[in-house]
Amino acid sequence: MTTAPAVPLVVPLVPPKLIATDLDGTLLRSDGTLSDRTRAALAAAEQAGIRVVLVTGRPPRCVPELLATIGPHSVIAANGAAVYAPDGTLAHLSPIRPLAATRLVTHVRRAIPGVTFAVEYDRDFGHEPAHPTWSFGEEAVELVGVAGELLTRIPGRPVLKILAHHPTLPLDDFYERARHAAVNSAETTHSTGLSLVEFSAPGVTKATTLIAWSDRLGIGSHEIAAFGDIHNDLPILTAVGHSYAMANAHPDVQQAARHRAPSNDEDGVAQVLERFVDALVRQPPRRTPA
CATH class of the missing domain: 3.30.1240.10 (Hypothetical Protein, Haloacid Dehalogenase-like Hydrolase; Chain: A; domain 2)
Structure with a gap:
């Protein structure tokens, strides 16, 4: 995929409560590896109170390896057909009849x-x-x-x-x-x-599963930031409040997303997450009513 020209990196004034990120071509580099910077950014986001969910077309059989490699995050696998807790426990299945x-x-x-x-x-x-x-x-x-x-x-x-x-x-x-x-x-x-x-199965996409799962957590779609690069990410990018197409994304994805992130080989997701966490750190503490 040809990398698009650099554009200003835009982040919302109020950081999201949940990060949903694709893996291949998005979170992972082109050689399939996860950089130390990205691993640290994911951990920092979780520590700051921003939930992270890995949303992928990869099948359930790869979930244990993903958790071992990327870290203990929730996983939506098989394009929304399966949901796993950070410890690898199966939470939900949506099979084809x-x-x-x-x-x-x-x-x-x-x-x-x-x-x-x-x-x-x-x-x-x-x-x-x-x-x-x-x-x-x-x-x-x-x-x-x-x-x-x-x-x-x-x-x-x-x-x-x-x-x-x-x-x-x-x-x-x-x-x-x-x-x-x-x-x-x-x-x-x-x-x-x-x-x-x-x-x-009919009605099962990355987006429908993500929105149903986040709703159970009390997180609205407008409070989610999603990252993607290819066609199976389109439903999720058009369903959330803050959507980011990677600079290496397919043109259709770049057109559908609200914002652009640097390419996967530039740790684009990490760059955005670092700004989210920094914004939370710099937010003034809320005043307690007298």
């Missing part, structure tokens, strides 16, 4: 010849033989079979996300055809730049 999952696979395969599927369960991963695989979560069980079998092989095992891949279609074309084929049976998005489309 079995009948809807089967219908989705049938419609997309009929509409787009050559497509292959993978399934993200609550812990493990299954894929068709020709579907690409990823190394997230080495402890996860990897199942191989046709999609219909994968959706029913483990009775009672929640399916949180279905992935569809095409070996030749350009991403934009593949995404539009897959979204049209899914109709109202799933939320459709993409995040990797590959010809890979992601499906979640």
